[in-house]
Amino acid sequence: MSSVRPWRDIARRKSRQIMVGSVPVGGDAPITVQTMTNTLTSDPVATINQIRRCEDAGADIIRVSCPDVESTAALGKIVRAARVPIVADIHFHYKRALEAADAGAACLRINPGNIGSSERVAEVVRAAKANGCAIRIGVNAGSLEKDLLEKYGEPCPDALVESALDHIKLLQDHDFHEYKVAVKASDVFLAVAAYMGLAEAVDCPLHLGITEAGGLIGGTVKSSIGLGSLLWAGIGDTLRVSLSAEPEEEVRVGFEILKSLGLRTRGVRVVSCPSCARQGFDVIRTVEALESRLSHIKTPISLSVLGCVVNGPGEARETDVGLTGGGNGKHMVYLSGVTDHTVQDEDMLEHIVSLVEAKAAEMEAATTDAGKSEVPA
Incomplete structure (x- = not known):
């Protein structure tokens, strides 16, 4: 594309x-x-x-x-x-x-x-x-x-x-x-x-x-x-x-x-589904919790939270961190749009929070380093 x-x-x-x-x-x-x-x-x-x-x-x-x-x-x-x-x-x-x-x-x-x-x-x-x-x-x-x-x-x-x-x-x-x-x-x-x-x-x-x-x-x-x-x-x-x-x-x-509208970028942009009977976890409560837990982040970062695999992989390709609901309490995690690993239901929330925080810190550090490199010696 x-x-x-x-x-x-x-x-x-x-x-x-x-x-x-x-x-x-x-x-x-x-x-x-x-x-x-x-x-x-x-x-x-x-x-x-x-x-x-x-x-x-x-x-x-x-x-x-x-x-x-x-x-x-x-x-x-x-x-x-x-x-x-x-x-x-x-x-x-x-x-x-x-x-x-x-x-x-x-x-x-x-x-x-x-x-x-x-x-x-x-x-x-x-x-x-x-x-x-x-x-x-x-x-x-x-x-x-x-x-x-x-x-x-x-x-x-x-x-x-x-x-x-x-x-x-x-x-x-x-x-x-x-x-x-x-x-x-x-x-x-x-x-x-x-x-x-x-x-x-x-x-x-x-x-x-x-x-x-x-x-x-x-x-x-x-x-x-x-x-x-x-x-x-x-x-x-x-x-x-x-x-x-x-x-x-x-x-x-x-x-x-x-x-x-793409006019400002600040904090976590969440892409999430409205949930349905196909969902592998409680999407609504998970998104509420993630928005609250991640509200302190100022670095522009995208997170997709999809309850099933119908649209999940496609949306995850466009975000920095992605989560797609799976069966038997095991869900797929995507990093930079690529399938990376799975996470169990009971660990999911804390795991996604830590991934987003780590990614935001990494992006912020890269921006800071880039700014330093532009300063004349």
């Missing part, structure tokens, strides 16, 4: 690049995965603990809400503790934006048109420039400006795009260009159409999201359809999966979406 697969190619929209702290967003940078804390930002200990769990899940950027002075007062401690850039979420009070910028936020999530006069916008821009902050404009179908609702009658793609362009102009009028934009909606069709329209109108990075998507299962499905459609079309530079679930789950789902 040819290794060239043009039907898998995704031509990303060309956007200019900005920096959110140390993380590049846009241009040819990897698509970043974000989430948002749900603790009180005024409680730095609880917020830092949650940020740590999100970092461990792979979050590239984390947003915290700053609705009051107590929150921005705690923000400096949170920023210093975080290993990833922190975005301060500001809605209406421009002074919170000034305080957040001074506290070390890497980005301000703010709609310039919501904070009052041009002088206030100018103050926020000055604070952002002085502190090296980016700005994320966040248009939402649920909070469109009254004049746009009167003009269009209801939230629609044109209304969301017009709102975004109005906010962008306020920043550009003050010679500020380090911004990214989101045009979110809970309706998948509305969000996708708005992002497609905005992608043609601007060259800035786009922050993707289906807002108020729902719980873990429903929200994952909605987000996968909406974000997947946009990403497949090459649109999107950073994303957040909005779930009524713990923020680390948003990160995991975000990476799974990117991994499915």
Whole structure:
């Protein structure tokens, strides 16, 4: 089989690049995965603990809400503790934006048109420039400006795009260009159409999201359809999966979406069957256990777990480690797509975990050695 697969190619929209702290967003940078804390930002200990769990899940950027002075007062401690850039979420009070910028936020999530006069916008821009902050404009179908609702009658793609362009102009009028934009909606069709329209109108990075998507299962499905459609079309530079679930789950789902499209590779990619009466072991419980036991691995590695030999060997040929159910409690193990040995039922889980961990360590060491060899003597 040819290794060239043009039907898998995704031509990303060309956007200019900005920096959110140390993380590049846009241009040819990897698509970043974000989430948002749900603790009180005024409680730095609880917020830092949650940020740590999100970092461990792979979050590239984390947003915290700053609705009051107590929150921005705690923000400096949170920023210093975080290993990833922190975005301060500001809605209406421009002074919170000034305080957040001074506290070390890497980005301000703010709609310039919501904070009052041009002088206030100018103050926020000055604070952002002085502190090296980016700005994320966040248009939402649920909070469109009254004049746009009167003009269009209801939230629609044109209304969301017009709102975004109005906010962008306020920043550009003050010679500020380090911004990214989101045009979110809970309706998948509305969000996708708005992002497609905005992608043609601007060259800035786009922050993707289906807002108020729902719980873990429903929200994952909605987000996968909406974000997947946009990403497949090459649109999107950073994303957040909005779930009524713990923020680390948003990160995991975000990476799974990117991994499915070949846009990011992180951790173990599991290929597994839905199970049936042919299965030689309990596939569902085995996959659950393996996903939990292997969640600490960051090295991109593939694992196939198939209950029988119908599709097992074929899937195993495409993965780093493979397991196929057999008879009499004895199962076949594949390494690098090749049949290697068998394992007994009672030893299977621990054995596969050890194989994947060993393979990941081997791959990581090879990458490190390759990097060293490229450094001039």
